[in-house]
Amino acid sequence: MKSVMIEMHEIWLETMMAGFMSSGEKKEQLFDFAAIFFRHFTWLENELIEIGEAYNYDRNMMSVQAERLSDLLHRIIKKLGALDLQLESSPDRELAHRISSDIRYITGVMMKMKDERVEAFNRALKYPGVALSEEATKAFTRFLFEESYKEYELILIYNYLKAHSDDAYLNRIFQILIDESHFHFKSFGNMMAKMGILSVPRIVMKELYQVEDVVQFLKDGIEEELAAKEECRALSEAVGKDSAELAAFFDFINMQEDYHITLMKDALQHYTKKETDV
Amino acid sequence: MGEHMDANAQLIEHMMNPQNYGSIENADAQGIGKNPENGEKVLVHLKVKEEAGRPVIEDIKFQAIGCSTTVVAGSIITTEAKGTDFDRAEDIIAFTLGMLDRVPPEEAACSEMVAVALKAAMDVYTQRQIDPEYPVISYKIKNSCEIPEEKGEKQ
Secondary structure (H helix, E strand, C coil): CCCHHHHHHHHHHHHHHHHCCCCHHHHCCCHHHHHHHHHHHHHHHHHHHCCCCCCCCCCCCCCCCCEEEEHHHHHHHHHHHHHHHHHHCCCCCCHHHHHHHHHHHHHCCCCCCCCCCCCCCCCCCCCCCCCCCCHHHHHHHHHHHHHHHHHHHHHHHHHHHCCCCCCCCHHHHHHHHHHHHHHHHHHHHHHHHHHHCCCCCCCCCCCHHCCHHHHHHHHHHHHHHHHHHHHHHHHHHHHHHCHHHHHHHHHHHHHHHHHHHHHHHHHHHHHHHHHHHH | CCCHHHCCHHHHHHHHCCCCCCCCCCCCCCEEEECCCCCEEEEEEEEEECCCCCEEEEEEEEEEEHHHHHHHHHHHHHHHHCCEEHHHHHHHHHHHHHHHHHCHHHHHHHHHHHHHHHHHHHHHHHHCCCCCCCCCCCCCCCCCCCCCCCCCCCC
């Protein structure tokens, strides 16, 4: 079951990457499939917790670089087929059936997807329709590498916290933060693909999500969100001269961090109160 | 990240495809390089073989809690160190530490973190030849990531 969870983790990421590198209707379809795989990943994780089997979010380093979309889709289809076979021996027949059923439909759709040439890895460092200065390009490139990883890291951290918490109030907050990070990850991934620098985020170290002191984690997290606001402000300023559209987007992300800070403060207050009550 | 760093195509390559990132199952030694100011750290894993009585880095991987500059530094330094004997690896560490005053502070801190993590892992390997249970060593960096005037704890 543990290896199935790792593979589902990899398939979720690969399908996100396929979404980033594609265009048209299939792009959103791939993101929807990725979201389904992420939910299966959490089902599998929950199963491991229930049977008391130790696990973590380690996975293989992956390269998704491809000349054509079909190259990556074929790899995903092959992996899904292998995973489906592994599910045959899964003790949870209901879960295995649900996943298998989705795999069969999704692989069928993926096989029929119209192929296209991939430009997401061309290292062009040019944003379509925008003439960024060298300075703005550097700031933008740096931001995308840093923040796409950060959002992936946050998805895993909040997902792990949620998986190990039975507090409905906290889990509501964690789920909103997971959803927010999914949106940011998707936004930054799409931008990386347009810039020709798409890459899979690196593996997150265990100690980041296997949080021992949640109160300290939340306090540090609020500080990090404040730093992220400053990053967005600086980036908005850097790209503002060349693109009002990009500047407005990063101002929007900056303001969203306020929302995250409020949620984290709520979680901190709730957690501190809970600890005091015990 | 410094201005000249991400403008370089080779560095973009390391950011897109970091080399040797990850861990080694049954590693012979591990070492940590840590920035005490902000909690960032690098963990280096080593697989070592003895060739004519000299330890040689057969495989090397690293993991980082840090920024993309740290990942680039890890990718470059571990690529250099892979396949070399400990004497050559010491030269790589010395070269890296020797150039830190010529690069921007944030790059200096990141490169130092990787170099001292490699040094820590090699020291652990050497100690484990005497005591197989020797624990993982953590070395703190001297360069500051953010404020050039302030220095971190000494190693």
